[in-house]
Amino acid sequence: MISSMERVSRFNGDACDRCGECLHQCPVLQLPIEEARTEMHNLIERGGSTIVLTRCTSCMSCDIYCPKDAKPYGLIQRRWNERYKKTGAPPLYRFVCPTYEPNIWQLLNLFVSPEERGWIDEWMNGEPGRDDTILLVGSYTRLFPFILGRSALLGFFKPIDMLDQWEGGAYLYQGGYLDLVRDIALRCREDLQAWGAKAAVPLLDAVYHMFAHVHPREMGVIHVTPFINFTEWLKESLDTGRITLTRSLNIAITVHDNCYSKPMGSAVWDTHREILKRCGCRIVEMRHNRQNALCCGFGRGASWKRNISMPFEIINTSMLKFREAEETGASALVSYCAGCIYLLWAAKELLGSRIDVYHSIEIVRIAMGEDVHPPRDHVRRAWDMIAIITYQWIVSLFQKNFAIETITFDDARSTLIPRRYPLLRFIRWTFNSRIMQRGYGRFFRFVMGLVCRGGTVPSP
Numbered sequence: 443m444i445s446s447m448e449r450v451s452r453f454n455g456d457a458c459d460r461c462g463e464c465l466h467q468c469p470v471l472q473l474p475i476e477e478a479r480t481e482m483h484n485l486i487e488r489g490g491s492t493i494v495l496t497r498c499t500s501c502m503s504c505d506i507y508c509p510k511d512a513k514p515y516g517l518i519q520r521r522w523n524e525r526y527k528k529t530g531a532p533p534l535y536r537f538v539c540p541t542y543e544p545n546i547w548q549l550l551n552l553f554v555s556p557e558e559r560g561w562i563d564e565w566m567n568g569e570p571g572r573d574d575t576i577l578l579v580g581s582y583t584r585l586f587p588f589i590l591g592r593s594a595l596l597g598f599f600k601p602i603d604m605l606d607q608w609e610g611g612a613y614l615y616q617g618g619y620l621d622l623v624r625d626i627a628l629r630c631r632e633d634l635q636a637w638g639a640k641a642a643v644p645l646l647d648a649v650y651h652m653f654a655h656v657h658p659r660e661m662g663v664i665h666v667t668p669f670i671n672f673t674e675w676l677k678e679s680l681d682t683g684r685i686t687l688t689r690s691l692n693i694a695i696t697v698h699d700n701c702y703s704k705p706m707g708s709a710v711w712d713t714h715r716e717i718l719k720r721c722g723c724r725i726v727e728m729r730h731n732r733q734n735a736l737c738c739g740f741g742r743g744a745s746w747k748r749n750i751s752m753p754f755e756i757i758n759t760s761m762l763k764f765r766e767a768e769e770t771g772a773s774a775l776v777s778y779c780a781g782c783i784y785l786l787w788a789a790k791e792l793l794g795s796r797i798d799v800y801h802s803i804e805i806v807r808i809a810m811g812e813d814v815h816p817p818r819d820h821v822r823r824a825w826d827m828i829a830i831i832t833y834q835w836i837v838s839l840f841q842k843n844f845a846i847e848t849i850t851f852d853d854a855r856s857t858l859i860p861r862r863y864p865l866l867r868f869i870r871w872t873f874n875s876r877i878m879q880r881g882y883g884r885f886f887r888f889v890m891g892l893v894c895r896g897g898t899v900p901s902p
């Protein structure tokens with residue numbers, strides 16, 4: 443047992459025999475075995491690499507491939523953490539830092555509907571009681587609160603969203619900001635102790651994994667609140683009749699397994715598939731699935747080299763996911779991770795893909811007989827996000843790398859208050875035109891082809 447407040451790395455250097463299998467089997471790098479061994483040697487002995495640290499998509503699969511259970515992704519995180527301490531975070535990363543501005547949630551305030559605003563306010567300002575089971579809605583779900591708002595599923599919980607809990611540190615952890623994750627774990631422990639609730643149910647498997655496994659095992663932070671995995675709760679609710687399904691969707695879908703599903707394995711992969719089958723979905727698998735699944739693209743930001751090229755490298759990674767999804771012939775790509783879905787919606791528009799993209803909660807709600815928002819709202823939110831990313835990218839070109847020093851909101855939550863942003867409003871206004879949407883998609887793919895040499899750009 444590690445002592446409180448200590449952080450330990452997952453990588454077990456004593457177990458690693460530098461066989462290179464992890465990077466050889468990596469679905470992204472696919473390094474020849476000799477090169478994989480050299481990379482591992484450099485990562486361990488020299489603290490750097492020529493390939494991995496600038497091309498890894500943080501998909502976490504290598505931890506599964508390692509025959510010695512040495513957890514090589516932990517080594518990659520450690521090296522990224524060292525890079526962060528040396529160079530800071532790229533300016534575009536303010537995008538996902540709620541305590542810095544402008545951030546994605548602050549900017550999205552300009553575009554959410556009054557109904558969405560109401561849900562967000564309720565989740566943000568809720569006061570849990572001791573008898574409550576809290577649903578930790580999470581930072582990413584609040585980017586599209588309509589997937590959950592008005593659902594009977596909310597009636598089982600007290601929904602709460604604390605943006606400055608940073609999803610338990612999940613996305614910072616993925617990018618190797620490990621010391622910050624420990625600070626966030628301690629901050630979350632304070633919140634949870636103050637609430638004293640009966641149990642907490644993170645909506646994302648990733649956040650459940652952070653609270654239940656990463657905080658105690660790697661960050662030395664043990665929570666007293668019991669955690670329940672939402673996916674398991676949902677499956678059990680269907681088994682026991684707590685939730686009943688009244689409609690069968692009768693469609694072919696393909697399932698996106700996110701990076702955080704890897705440490706949890708079959709418990710996540712199979713349970714989600716079982717739930718979706720009960721909703722009447724026929725599942726057609728992508729070439730890479732479960733332990734080999736490719737990242738949605740978001741994780742590619744972890745291996746950033748130049749701030750200027752980050753959005754193109756991220757969407758170029760998404761392109762591989764869409765190509766595999768389209769090859770299945772399924773009519774929809776279903777993600778069970780809110781952290782992936784906003785990016786997948788944006789990538790679908792930029793890449794001109796015709797496959798529909800749904801969150802698994804939307805599928806369950808349809809099968810429950812609930813009215814969900816139509817796909818045109820996915821498109822609307824996707825262009826909100828594309829406008830915000832474009833704006834933030836332009837702003838970031840005039841900013842320097844930065845250190846994330848503040849993880850907690852000031853009392854006035856000033857970094858959530860929207861300002862005027864005339865340029866952002868103008869960009870978003872132009873994206874109301876279908877012609878502009880198509881033109882911007884073509885432009886983006888053209889630049890992406892130049893920036894990401896070797897990446898193939900699909901036809902619109």
Ligand code: SF4
Nearest residue numbers: 458460461462464508
């Ligand atoms: S981490 Fe595992 S797979 Fe990778 S080189 Fe070490 S022992 Fe081999």
Ligand code: SF4
Nearest residue numbers: 468498499501502504
């Ligand atoms: S995390 Fe994924 S992309 Fe990165 S080295 Fe491991 S398997 Fe490859």
